[in-house]
Amino acid sequence: MKIVYFNGNLRPYKDPAIEIMEKMGHEVIFHDISQDEAEKNRWHIRHFQMYEQLLDKAADADYLYFSCPIGCPEVFLAELKVRPNFKAKIVSVMMFRGINRSLARAQVLKELLDHPNFAKMIFGTMILDNFKWPENLIKVGFDTSKTMLVNEPFNEDPSLFNSISKADAKKAFGFDENDFVLLYSGSWSRIRGADLFVDCIKHLDKDIKVLIHKNIPPNPDKVNIDPTLRLGVIEEAKTYPNVKVVEEWTLEGEMYRYYKAADIVACSHRRLYEYSQSGIPNMAAMAKVPIVAPDFYYFSELINRYDIGMKYIPEDPVDMARVINMTKIYYNMIIGNARFEESLKNYQSIADIHPYRVLESLGI
Amino acid sequence: MRILHVCFASIDPIHAEHNTKFIIERLRSLGNEVINYPFWEDERVLNKIKTRHFQMYEAPLDYAADISADLIIFEDNLASPEYLYFSIKARTNYKPKIVFFMTFREVNRSLARSLVIKELLELPQIHKILGTTMIVKDFRWPDNLLKVEANLKKIELVNEPYDEDPELFNITKAEARKKYGFSNYDFIALYSGRWIYAKGADIFAESLKYLDDRIKVVIHYLPDVIDISKDTLTIAKDTHRNTIFIKERFPEGELPALYTSANICVCSHRRLYEYSQSGVPGMSFCAKNPIVAPDFYYFNEIVKKNKVGVLFEPENAKSLGNAIMMLRDNYDKVVEQANFKTALIDYIPKSHWADKALL
Numbered sequence: 095m096k097i098v099y100f101n102g103n104l105r106p107y108k109d110p111a112i113e114i115m116e117k118m119g120h121e122v123i124f125h126d127i128s129q130d131e132a133e134k135n136r137w138h139i140r141h142f143q144m145y146e147q148l149l150d151k152a153a154d155a156d157y158l159y160f161s162c163p164i165g166c167p168e169v170f171l172a173e174l175k176v177r178p179n180f181k182a183k184i185v186s187v188m189m190f191r192g193i194n195r196s197l198a199r200a201q202v203l204k205e206l207l208d209h210p211n212f213a214k215m216i217f218g219t220m221i222l223d224n225f226k227w228p229e230n231l232i233k234v235g236f237d238t239s240k241t242m243l244v245n246e247p248f249n250e251d252p253s254l255f256n257s258i259s260k261a262d263a264k265k266a267f268g269f270d271e272n273d274f275v276l277l278y279s280g281s282w283s284r285i286r287g288a289d290l291f292v293d294c295i296k297h298l299d300k301d302i303k304v305l306i307h308k309n310i311p312p313n314p315d316k317v318n319i320d321p322t323l324r325l326g327v328i329e330e331a332k333t334y335p336n337v338k339v340v341e342e343w344t345l346e347g348e349m350y351r352y353y354k355a356a357d358i359v360a361c362s363h364r365r366l367y368e369y370s371q372s373g374i375p376n377m378a379a380m381a382k383v384p385i386v387a388p389d390f391y392y393f394s395e396l397i398n399r400y401d402i403g404m405k406y407i408p409e410d411p412v413d414m415a416r417v418i419n420m421t422k423i424y425y426n427m428i429i430g431n432a433r434f435e436e437s438l439k440n441y442q443s444i445a446d447i448h449p450y451r452v453l454e455s456l457g458i
Numbered sequence: 459m460r461i462l463h464v465c466f467a468s469i470d471p472i473h474a475e476h477n478t479k480f481i482i483e484r485l486r487s488l489g490n491e492v493i494n495y496p497f498w499e500d501e502r503v504l505n506k507i508k509t510r511h512f513q514m515y516e517a518p519l520d521y522a523a524d525i526s527a528d529l530i531i532f533e534d535n536l537a538s539p540e541y542l543y544f545s546i547k548a549r550t551n552y553k554p555k556i557v558f559f560m561t562f563r564e565v566n567r568s569l570a571r572s573l574v575i576k577e578l579l580e581l582p583q584i585h586k587i588l589g590t591t592m593i594v595k596d597f598r599w600p601d602n603l604l605k606v607e608a609n610l611k612k613i614e615l616v617n618e619p620y621d622e623d624p625e626l627f628n629i630t631k632a633e634a635r636k637k638y639g640f641s642n643y644d645f646i647a648l649y650s651g652r653w654i655y656a657k658g659a660d661i662f663a664e665s666l667k668y669l670d671d672r673i674k675v676v677i678h679y680l681p682d683v684i685d686i687s688k689d690t691l692t693i694a695k696d697t698h699r700n701t702i703f704i705k706e707r708f709p710e711g712e713l714p715a716l717y718t719s720a721n722i723c724v725c726s727h728r729r730l731y732e733y734s735q736s737g738v739p740g741m742s743f744c745a746k747n748p749i750v751a752p753d754f755y756y757f758n759e760i761v762k763k764n765k766v767g768v769l770f771e772p773e774n775a776k777s778l779g780n781a782i783m784m785l786r787d788n789y790d791k792v793v794e795q796a797n798f799k800t801a802l803i804d805y806i807p808k809s810h811w812a813d814k815a816l817l
Contacts, residue, residue: 145570146568146570168540168541168543168544168574169540169570172540172570172571172573172574173570175570175573176569176570176573176606195513196513196516197516197545197548197549198515198516198541198544198545198547198548199544200548201544201547201548202544205544234548
């Protein structure tokens with residue numbers, strides 16, 4: 095079979111699944127977005143051009159596989175509709191973000207899934223068993239039988255977390271091994287609540303050391319990072335004496351250093367992130383570090399089930415700080431109760447999960 | 459009629475009334491009750507960029523239903539018709555009728571976008587689209603809209619007004635230049651507006667290397683609306699030493715003096731701007747300045763018909779630079795032949811838009 099494989103990541107990444115599919119005798123055309131100049135301007139062209147190019151490329155394929163969520167499903171659907179002779183079946187990863195806030199978005203997903211070319215929608219979740227479908231999807235009559243739930247894989251090799259001691263990991267960032275370290279790691283964006291986290295710092299106990307890992311792309315000016323984030327947030331963070339900011343483009347295979355150096359990991363995500371997949375809880379669990387997270391699905395569900403951290407009132411930086419301070423006081427008790435390994439039972443490595451997704455979707 | 463008036467630029471009640479006063483006053487004078495959608499109270503809508511615009515439409519739609527409005531008028535150009543379409547479809551038995559403004563941007567580049575507009579027009583809730591153009595008379599409909607067989611009868615064409623009162627352009631060039639500290643001997647090429655990709659700001663910056671120092675380049679941009687690399691501003695500065703920057707958002711009433719101080723105005727827009735409305739030509743013609751513009755619809759139609767400027771090969775910095783130089787070298791002749799008045803003939807006062815919305 096001829097499969098067009100689409101990578102939506104802005105950095106070069108070749109999925110191991112491709113090689114596996116090729117070994118099985120399939121012809122795989124790899125459409126790598128990170129190498130596509132026109133695509134990099136997609137912020138300006140509202141995705142139409144991106145999907146046009148991709149669908150044209152997949153015109154005579156048997157399958158079109160999206161390894162990333164379709165960011166603008168409404169545009170993609172319109173592009174499908176103007177191609178009545180398009181024959182490839184489509185399999186795509188999709189995300190729930192914003193789904194319960196927008197009935198219109200739920201309607202789009204329903205209509206996209208109802209399209210005859212659409213074979214399977216794969217949703218990344220943090221919860222697999224007893225999954226609670228978003229209310230808006232149920233309301234619009236979404237056909238869940240054409241979907242598949244998968245747990246986001248780790249992006250790190252679990253053995254890496256044992257390759258360094260906590261004391262050495264702390265020292266590598268200039269901390270003393272007895273320092274109590276709070277980590278913020280990941281994209282520096284509004285949706286992740288980077289500004290809320292900085293607002294929280296001034297309410298923290300002064301002996302808590304804060305490690306901010308601001309993961310920036312190599313050419314931050316060339317890509318749309320987040321124009322809605324309040325200006326000067328990172329500069330504000332640097333003014334606190336207990337804060338250390340590391341700004342670097344950290345690739346897979348290096349993230350474990352940050353988690354290993356931490357005693358708590360903060361998830362400051364805004365409500366918009368409800369139902370969105372985050373890699374933080376599993377990375378933290380692998381490092382056996384509790385999270386402090388907003389009280390909404392899925393974070394709340396993970397904490398309720400496995401006691402892997404503490405919850406705070408979403409988008410309330412004062413409450414976030416209060417909960418972090420409390421976590422420090424009751425740290426040994428929290429660590430003692432946390433069932434990190436149990437929380438990780440469903441997660442799979444990226445090499446395992448992608449072939450699994452593809453093969454099952456193709457019915458092979 | 460009870461009308462919910464939606465203007466995304468409304469950041470407070472004063473803005474809501476002021477920004478849109480011509481339309482609102484006209485609607486009220488016709489006996490309608492007009493209520494402004496209170497964006498300033500809606501935190502979710504203020505985060506519209508992160509919510510992919512859905513909230514922009516869903517929140518006002520629900521508000522209109524709650525207050526039993528008969529009609530909603532979305533006054534800003536509808537950037538994402540597909541969002542409005544799904545927002546309406548997701549609401550069963552939705553009663554209020556809807557009028558919205560829309561540019562034809564990208565319609566000809568994307569058949570899918572035309573299909574979205576066609577499907578939107580077929581919704582019974584859509585009363586009218588007010589299509590903003592630079593040309594109303596003998597308008598040439600985009601091929602793609604014809605191809606998908608959109609119901610064009612539901613589209614009323616309106617010409618974007620030049621945001622300013624034409625009387626304000628009575629300031630002399632000498633007075634205007636004094637205001638900004640420019641010499642009467644300067645030959646000024648003005649770039650005014652957002653420093654963004656669609657407007658080809660980077661193409662303009664690159665074109666400056668083809669200009670000589672006799673041309674003074676004035677770049678007026680809004681520092682908070684930049685969506686391309688800021689390096690392009692440095693390139694503009696380093697490439698052409700006779701370049702100055704004005705970075706502020708002028709209050710209404712200030713722009714006529716800036717435009718009048720110039721000799722020519724530059725439209726460096728990219729091809730995706732084809733069929734899109736721009737306020738620059740109107741302002742420029744009011745100040746009796748020719749334009750340098752890309753050779754695509756509508757710019758080329760206006761320039762050719764009224765001899766009000768010079769065209770260049772779209773997205774080609776060298777061609778743009780050459781066109782600016784050519785206009786400078788033949789400036790007096792071009793101005794003498796230009797029919798600025800006829801180029802402005804399609805423009806209509808914004809208050810008349812209200813009548814078109816209710817047709």
